[in-house]
Amino acid sequence: MQKIYRELGSTEMYVRIATKRHIISEDITDGEKDENANVHTFDQGIELCKIAAALNIPINPEIMCAYTYMDMDKQQAPRFHEYPDIYTLQNGKDWSELTLDEICIVLEAYGAFIGEAILNTGCTVNNWNLGNEANFGFAGISMGLKTAVNPKLQKASNIKKYLAPVFARGWLKRNVWQYDAAAYAAVKRGILSAYAKLGIDASNVKFSTHIATVVFPAICSVKFFNYMKEKGYEMETAGISYYPSAPSLSANKKKLLKKTITKINDKCGIPVFIGEFSYPSGKMDGPFASWKKKVRGYKHTQQGQADIYADVIKWGKANGMAGIRYWAPNYEGWYSMSMFEFANKKGTAKDILQNHKELISK
Numbered sequence: 593m594q595k596i597y598r599e600l601g602s603t604e605m606y607v608r609i610a611t612k613r614h615i616i617s618e619d620i621t622d623g624e625k626d627e628n629a630n631v632h633t634f635d636q637g638i639e640l641c642k643i644a645a646a647l648n649i650p651i652n653p654e655i656m657c658a659y660t661y662m663d664m665d666k667q668q669a670p671r672f673h674e675y676p677d678i679y680t681l682q683n684g685k686d687w688s689e690l691t692l693d694e695i696c697i698v699l700e701a702y703g704a705f706i707g708e709a710i711l712n713t714g715c716t717v718n719n720w721n722l723g724n725e726a727n728f729g730f731a732g733i734s735m736g737l738k739t740a741v742n743p744k745l746q747k748a749s750n751i752k753k754y755l756a757p758v759f760a761r762g763w764l765k766r767n768v769w770q771y772d773a774a775a776y777a778a779v780k781r782g783i784l785s786a787y788a789k790l791g792i793d794a795s796n797v798k799f800s801t802h803i804a805t806v807v808f809p810a811i812c813s814v815k816f817f818n819y820m821k822e823k824g825y826e827m828e829t830a831g832i833s834y835y836p837s838a839p840s841l842s843a844n845k846k847k848l849l850k851k852t853i854t855k856i857n858d859k860c861g862i863p864v865f866i867g868e869f870s871y872p873s874g875k876m877d878g879p880f881a882s883w884k885k886k887v888r889g890y891k892h893t894q895q896g897q898a899d900i901y902a903d904v905i906k907w908g909k910a911n912g913m914a915g916i917r918y919w920a921p922n923y924e925g926w927y928s929m930s931m932f933e934f935a936n937k938k939g940t941a942k943d944i945l946q947n948h949k950e951l952i953s954k
Contacts, residue, residue, distance in 0.1 A: 593922060594647055600945065605644045605651040606917060608724065609637035609706065610660050613674035621660055628661035634674075638709060645714035652917075653710055654721040654802070654867075655779060657699065657731040664725040664804040664833075669732025669739075670702070678702050688738040692771055695741065696778035699731060703782020704789075711790055718798060720783055721867065722776050725804040725833055727816070728753055728764075730772040731779075741771050757812040758841070765819055773823035776801060780825065802831030802867040806840040810852040814859045821860075829914055830856050833868040836900065837876070837885045837892075837929075846887055850907065857912035864912060868919040869904065873897040873942055874928035883929070892928065898944040921945070 594605060610632040619629040637653070644651035658668040669687045672679040681698045682690065690698070710717065728735040735748040744767055756764050780799055787794035803816060817830050834849050842848040853864045872892045876884045890896040905916060921931035922939060932939035 594643060594649070597921075598647065598649055603650070603915070604718070605640065605647075605649055606654070607637045607640040607644075607651055608632045608654040608656060609634060610656050610658055611670040611672060611675075611702070612660050626660055632656070632660065634706075634709075638713060641710050641713040641715045644716075650716045650718045651710075652719050652721055653706075653717060654724055655703075655706055655783075656724050657702070657722070657775070657779065658724070662724050662726070662729075662734075664727050664807070667729050667732075667734035667737055669734075669737060670699075672698065672702065675702070675705065678705060687732050689740050692733075692741045692774055695731065695733070696774055699775055699778040700782040700785075703779040704785045705782070707783035707786030708789060711786055711792060718796070719829055719865075720780075720797065720799050721802050721831055722779055722799065723772075723801050725868075726772065726801055727757070727803045727808060729768060730801075731775045733768070733771045733775060735768060742767055754807050754841075757808045761812055761815055765815075769816065769819050770823050773820045773825045776820065776825040798828035799825075800827050800829035800831045800865070801825075802833065804833045805848060805852055806833075806835065806838055806842075808852075809841075810848065810855045813852050814855050817856060817860045817862070828862060830860060830862050830864045831867040832864060834866050834904075835868070835870060835883065836887045836890075837872050838883045839885070845885075849904070850911070853908070853911060853913055863914035865914040866904070866908070866916040869901070869916055870919045870926065870929040871897050871900050872928040873944070876927050876929070878925070878927060880927055880929070894943040897928075897942065898947050901944055902947070918944075 613634045615630045615633055615635060619626055621629045641651055656662050657670045659671045660668060662668050678698060678701050681701055723730045733739050733741050735745050735753050738746045784794055801820065803813065805813060817827065820827060832852060836845045856862065856864050873894045874892055886892060887900060890900040908916060918931065920926045923930055924934045931942055931945040933942055
């Protein structure tokens with residue numbers, strides 16, 4: 593599959609890695625069904641890095657620092673019980689009991705470990721992405737989770753979460769972002785120490801963090817990335833999600849995308865990559881049934897799906913966009929947002945994939 597993508601214009605691979613280390617027999621976490629329980633483990637991530645090395649294509653690792661998964665709506669703290677040398681640094685405390693300084697000690701050690709493990713596969717990493725849609729937290733210092741770093745976060749409601757980007761950005765800075773910046777910086781230090789240990793030049797290595805934009809006005813995205821730098825986590829690339837058909841606070845998602853990228857370029861001085869993008873080619877169903885908004889000029893057809901992707905790339909190349917990652921192109925559970933039509937476990941390429949090489953070359 594990666595060979596096919598590369599032939600069609602792909603310039604890198606991607607891997608999402610949680611702190612869970614090994615696959616288990618069931619998709620269960622803490623007694624509950626978890627579709628991510630056996631998807632983003634360390635073991636699987638290392639195998640994908642080996643494939644990238646074999647294909648001689650750079651890989652973009654997303655180091656979530658969550659046990660199995662995190663995104664804008666769902667947060668998990670990391671767990672290190674499968675990493676004895678790292679776990680001992682917690683001194684018998686639960687993650688929720690650790691101070692910020694104690695968390696940073698553990699995260700720096702984890703960054704060194706994961707950095708060395710990935711680089712030892714022989715792969716090339718141009719950009720390290722820390723966190724996944726990390727608008728409201730990272731590494732367990734998150735809205736809705738118990739943490740000794742800031743006890744206020746455990747009781748922070750969804751209303752607070754979705755209104756804060758518009759009306760209370762100062763609250764986010766004081767209660768979430770300042771702590772997360774320290775956690776990001778710790779992981780970054782650890783990863784860079786792995787380069788030094790292995791004698792690999794890190795002078796051109798980039799770091800980024802990837803946030804969702806559906807609840808962030810453009811000015812909030814700017815403030816997030818600038819505040820991360822102010823508090824010690826400097827990024828060379830800003831990552832965002834862009835799902836035009838998903839429910840959003842913005843009535844015009846296309847306008848929001850352009851405004852967000854332009855403002856980050858101007859106010860933060862760094863390029864933007866779209867870490868997650870997709871658009872339906874037909875009816876949406878299942879957990880994504882509400883992701884049915886049509887963008888003017890782009891029907892929910894194979895042609896409409898291909899056209900909006902091509903147009904975003906065309907605009908992005910001329911306006912400070914460093915790249916785009918079409919999300920879950922071969923995932924059957926993505927319904928019509930996949931790049932394939934599925935029937936009886938067989939995937940047939942849609943227009944968006946067949947036209948991919950031509951639109952990338954342009």
